[in-house]
Amino acid sequence: MLDDFLVRAGLAGVGTALAAAPLGCFVVWRRMAYFGDATAHAALLGVALSLAFQGPIMVGVLASALSMAVLVQGLSGRGLAEDTLLGVMAHAALAVGLVAVSLMSGVRVDLMGYLFGDILAVSKTDLGLIWSGAAVVVGLILWRWQRLLTATLNPDLAQSSGISARTEQLVLTVALAVTVAVAIKVVGALLIGALLVIPPAVARPLARTPESMAMMTALIGSASAVGGLAAAYQFDTPTGPTIVCVAAGLFVLTTLFGARITR
Template sequence: MLPDFLIRAGLAGLGLTLATGPLGSFVLWRRMAYFGDATAHASILGVALALAFGLPVGLGTLTVAVAMALTVATLSARGWAVDTTLGVLAHGALAVGLVAISFVKGVNVSLESYLFGDILAVTWGDVAAVWAGSVAVLALLVWRWQGLLTSTLDPDLARASGIDPDRERLWLTLALAVVIAVAIKLVGALLIAAMLVIPAASARALSRGPEQMAALASALGALAVVAGLALSLSQDTPAGPSIAALAAATFALAALFRHKG
């Protein structure tokens, strides 16, 4: 019989992969891996703000993630280099967040849990929040799938078809913000991007179409969650990094299989 905390961790991790599979696929197709990583780093500022004002941590991280997305979009539209903007905002927000947390009084908080995650400590409320957020993101991606896919493959064709690529990018960044908000307690700010990118990269090596890649990315992410939790239980390793490490091992196998094929 599995312990209750492990069941909660497994359900939370599996719920997260519902969204990270298809969303991570779009992150790769649009070459937004750095954007996802930067937004995740900046979410630490959201944690600090939430703790300081007594708000839910998910709300704080969601607010900062959305604000970062809008800021990057605004600055890039004005001619700023996207990579430079992301670098400044990500590291600046992370540094400010780390400093701000040290000034929050009367709050017993482990910063490491927000940096690396603590999936084994999730409550049933956290599980419900993760599933609600993931299902909402998955529903959004299914609803906007054709528009997102067309604007990703050919923005000019999208405009000719009456699809606004900027609007589709906004939907995608909003979905990314929601996933980061619900995932930060599970895998932490430093590993969120790994769960978005690595399973999708593995799936790309084995897939023949976008829909197959999105579904396979979710399946490989779920496999990494189960295997990572099993490794953590048997070898007493940290759960979040174990999940990311198993995802990386899956990518290595997928790359080897593709090379031999």
């Protein structure tokens, strides 16, 4: 069954959606959307380093995304507004990655694939890595769920309960880096942020509890991946952007009609 490239693509999309779902909820709750973009843009530099040292792409992307997340976290609070710092780091990381790729002579790089994803080219090995990464992210978030939720929704209660905000931020940073490494093959570096933000934004007006929002986000992300794949196959459009378009369409629908549904 896994010899069918559409089946592999569908499973890759669902695995990526499951990895992004719980993390995306915290990205929305903590207003970390630009933080996700900065980490995702650093992935291209990881691709260049992996190709330069002939190492696994996912390892290079993971190391680069994690380094960017830690760097941004370390530089915050040093006089610059956080959105300014994230804007500088996001664009600088993308520019450095593009320049590094262009300077690599003798290495053929599918730049568009890494920027916008190439889900139809997912192999069985890629599929195993995607689902392994998704399992790590989901397991990590489930393990720290209550602590993360308390630190996010009620920082004062978290502090009085002995919950370290920096530790929980580090957990989210690691999960975000793994998600970026998982998602780059599916939607690419430029669209990872959309996959993290749009499905939870769709689920937010429909959910009544944090747990239900996380589960609905997983369903919406999976539906967007499968629906986008089907639409791209039907209309011969780029798959990664089409997945994001389907998710954006669901966002418009829930924004317009969500209040009526939840009454």
